Amino acid sequence: MNRVLPLVALAIAPLAADAQSKPAAKCDWKPSDAWVKRQAEFFDDSKHDWSDDTLRTALLQAAGLGASLAAPVQFGVQLEGREPKLGAGAAEMTQRLKALAAARGSTWPTRSVVGAAGVHAVYLLSQSDTGLARNVLHRMMEAGPAESPAADVATFEDHLRLVWGRKQIYGTQFKVGPDGKIELSPMEDSAHADLRREDAALPPFRVGICLARP
Amino acid sequence: MRTTISQGVLVLLVAGAARAQAPADASATKRVSFANETVGKEPGSFAPMVGSWVMSQDAGHKVLFIDGRVWKRGQPAGELADKARALYGARNEEFIESIKAFAYYPIAVYKGLDNFENGEISVRFQMIGGTLDRCAGILFDVKPNGDYLTVRYNGTEDNVVLWTFNNGVRKFVNRAPTLTPLELGTWHTLKISVHGTSLKSWLDDKPMHDYTLSAPVSGKIGVWSKTDSMIEFDDFTVTPTAK
Numbered sequence: 170m171n172r173v174l175p176l177v178a179l180a181i182a183p184l185a186a187d188a189q190s191k192p193a194a195k196c197d198w199k200p201s202d203a204w205v206k207r208q209a210e211f212f213d214d215s216k217h218d219w220s221d222d223t224l225r226t227a228l229l230q231a232a233g234l235g236a237s238l239a240a241p242v243q244f245g246v247q248l249e250g251r252e253p254k255l256g257a258g259a260a261e262m263t264q265r266l267k268a269l270a271a272a273r274g275s276t277w278p279t280r281s282v283v284g285a286a287g288v289h290a291v292y293l294l295s296q297s298d299t300g301l302a303r304n305v306l307h308r309m310m311e312a313g314p315a316e317s318p319a320a321d322v323a324t325f326e327d328h329l330r331l332v333w334g335r336k337q338i339y340g341t342q343f344k345v346g347p348d349g350k351i352e353l354s355p356m357e358d359s360a361h362a363d364l365r366r367e368d369a370a371l372p373p374f375r376v377g378i379c380l381a382r383p
Numbered sequence: 384m385r386t387t388i389s390q391g392v393l394v395l396l397v398a399g400a401a402r403a404q405a406p407a408d409a410s411a412t413k414r415v416s417f418a419n420e421t422v423g424k425e426p427g428s429f430a431p432m433v434g435s436w437v438m439s440q441d442a443g444h445k446v447l448f449i450d451g452r453v454w455k456r457g458q459p460a461g462e463l464a465d466k467a468r469a470l471y472g473a474r475n476e477e478f479i480e481s482i483k484a485f486a487y488y489p490i491a492v493y494k495g496l497d498n499f500e501n502g503e504i505s506v507r508f509q510m511i512g513g514t515l516d517r518c519a520g521i522l523f524d525v526k527p528n529g530d531y532l533t534v535r536y537n538g539t540e541d542n543v544v545l546w547t548f549n550n551g552v553r554k555f556v557n558r559a560p561t562l563t564p565l566e567l568g569t570w571h572t573l574k575i576s577v578h579g580t581s582l583k584s585w586l587d588d589k590p591m592h593d594y595t596l597s598a599p600v601s602g603k604i605g606v607w608s609k610t611d612s613m614i615e616f617d618d619f620t621v622t623p624t625a626k
Contacts, residue, residue, distance in 0.1 A: 310515050310539065314611070319514045326514075338512070338567050358511075358568025364613060365512035365567075368452045 196379035198372050204320075207370040208243055211318050212285045221276075225283035225290075231255065231262035232290035243320040245371040246381045247328060249344035249354065253293045263294050263301060270304035277308050279316035292321045299332055323369035331355070339365055340374050343381045351382045411502075413495050415619040417445035426491070429605060429619075430470060431460040432482050434489020441509065441615055449489050451513050451611035460489075470494075470603065474527040481529020485548055489612070490522050490531075492605040493619065499523060499604045502623040505574035506606060510538045510567045511613035517567070519614045520607030521575050524600035532556075532600065533607040534575050534584045534592065538565060543573070543584060543591040559584065559591035570617070578626065 198205065210216075219225060229235060233256030269275045280288050288309075295305040306325050309317035327337035336357040346352040356362070362374040371377065415428050420438040425431055426447050439448035460466070463482065467475035470492060482490070508519035520535025530549045537544065543559040563586055565571055574585045575592075579599050584592035606616050 313515060322514050335564065336566070357566045361511045361568055361613075364452070365514075368512055368611060368613065369514045 196376055198376055202372070204367070204370045204372055205242060208318070208320060211280075211370075212289075214284045214286060217280060217284060219280065219282055219284040219287065221278070221282050224278060225287040227258070227262060228278065228283055228287045228290035228294070231258045232293040233259070234286060234290055234293075243318070243324070243371070244380050245320055245324050245339060245341040245366070245369070245377055247324055247342050248351065248381075249331075249342065252297055255294065259294060263298055266291060266294060266305070267298070267301050270301060270308065277312070279308075279312045281316060285318065288317060289321060292318075292325060296325075296328070299329075302329055302332075319369040320371050323365070323371060338362075339369060339371060340377055341371070353378065353381075411624070412620060412622040415493070415495070417447060417617070420445055425460075428495060429491040429493055430466045431489075431491040432463060432466060433460055433486050434491075434608060436460070436489065436491045439615060441617075444617070446509075446615040446617045447491070447606070447619075448511075449491075449606075449608045449612060449614050449616070451489075451516070451608070451613045454489065454611045466492075471527045478527055478529045481548075481551060485529070485551070485553070487610060488533075488548075488553075489608040490605055492522070492525060492603050493621070496604060496621055496623065498601060499577075499621065499623055500599065500601045501578050501626050502621065503574060503576045504604055504621045505572055505618070506616055506620070507570050507572050507618040508536070509570045509615040509617075510565065511615060512567065513539075513610070513612040513614075515539075516609040516612045517614070518607070518609035518612045519573060519616065520609075521573055522605040522607040523575070523577070523602065525603040525605065531602065532596075534573070534582075535607055535609070536563075536565070536571070536573055536586060537609070538567070541565070543586055545582065545584070545592060545594060557592060557594045559586075561589070561591065563587075563589065572618075578624075 233254050269277060276282060278287055278291050291305060295301045306329055309322050323339045324341045327339050327341045330337050331342055331354055336355045338357055340353060340356050340359065340362050342354040343351050344354050366374060417438060420426050422438045422440055422445060424438055425436060426438055435450045435453045437448055437450060439446055463479055467478045471478050504521050504523060506521055510517045517538030518535050520533040522531055522533050524532040532547055534543065534545050541562045541564045545556040547554045547556050571587050576583045577600055580596040582592060582594045582596050604621060608614055
């Protein structure tokens with residue numbers, strides 16, 4: 170089945186959503202940018218089918234997505250300590266995902282199963298549970314680019330690397346410094362950041378930095 | 384049970400081992416230089432069979448780059464038929480069929496050595512990126528039918544693993560017990576030594592594998608990667624030995 174719900178906006182962090190609503194000139198990006206088009210293409214559920222609409226609906230509800238979101242843009246800007254606002258039934262769905270992740274051979278909710286918005290919901294739901302998050306990241310990487318949104322995978326990996334005591338590699342994680350200003354969390358090999366970000370359909374590094382600190 | 388070996392027996396054992404593993408002959412060492420390669424073009428010293436392998440630069444130094452950004456599932460490198468014909472002549476069709484089955488894994492075959500059976504192969508690599516994978520491997524035992532072996536480091540798993548590829552099927556063989564996280568944008572060295580069925584590997588001189596293969600190796604060699612990995616390779620070096 171393929172019921173086209175209103176497109177899901179990927180406001181990963183309120184910070185990014187704020188930045189989107191008033192993009193300063195220096196934070197320039199446009200809908201025709203390659204990274205925006207790649208994201209839009211992936212998240213256009215009208216062009217893809219999925220097999221488990223019941224699970225998809227439950228995931229969207231639990232992740233607090235629903236019909237209120239509209240723009241398919243993911244900036245890859247995540248502020249430490251800002252958890253996504255989840256919906257009713259999030260705890261139960263997280264447990265369900267844990268059980269699915271633990272069951273060998275289970276049907277994991279990829280885009281073919283729950284659509285692009287459903288996969289994004291899985292990503293949001295697993296953010297706060299480190300054990301589940303590791304499994305989800307692994308499943309997303311394993312599923313490949315046709316089944317997992319690259320920008321989510323990249324942002325998720327950065328988030329988890331910091332949790333594991335390593336440095337991020339895409340430059341998507343920020344924190345509030347001692348002076349109250351937003352600063353980039355520890356990162357390795359920033360010299361090649363734009364190559365990685367291009368691969369992950371994220372905006373150029375300078376745009377990400379600018380959106381985080383408008 | 385504790386085994387005691389007399390000094391005389393021990394000397395004989397050591398002497399036997401020395402005969403079995405002839406030391407690497409430095410004069411036979413081939414170290415690939417990219418100095419005369421053209422940045423932005425395919426390398427002349429390797430034949431890319433799967434993936435986008437191009438010459439690039441790192442701090443002004445020419446390196447071989449597997450560019451996973453343009454990787455697409457099941458897509459072999461350009462002019463695969465011509466390259467396979469140059470490597471394997473009349474048997475190229477068999478090779479092409481098998482390589483297409485493995486098009487998930489970019490490979491580039493070294494042109495400077497027709498057959499590697501014993502000796503050492505090493506390569507320096509730098510992980511640049513890859514959303515799904517960050518893999519750098521040494522390719523060896525490449526047969527005319529497209530079967531091959533690889534020892535690779537995977538930066539998304541932090542491990543070194545030996546894989547076989549036979550008749551279109553990839554099989555896990557052995558994982559080195561040590562996990563070694565490496566930073567992106569830093570250079571590291573992967574090395575293997577093959578003597579008969581003995582395979583050893585090292586990552587930055589740290590022992591990884593000490594494994595017995597099911598059969599001696601005999602075939603072409605090269606470099607290996609996976610899906611959307613972005614890796615720079617340099618200093619590909621092979622030292623063949625008699626045994």
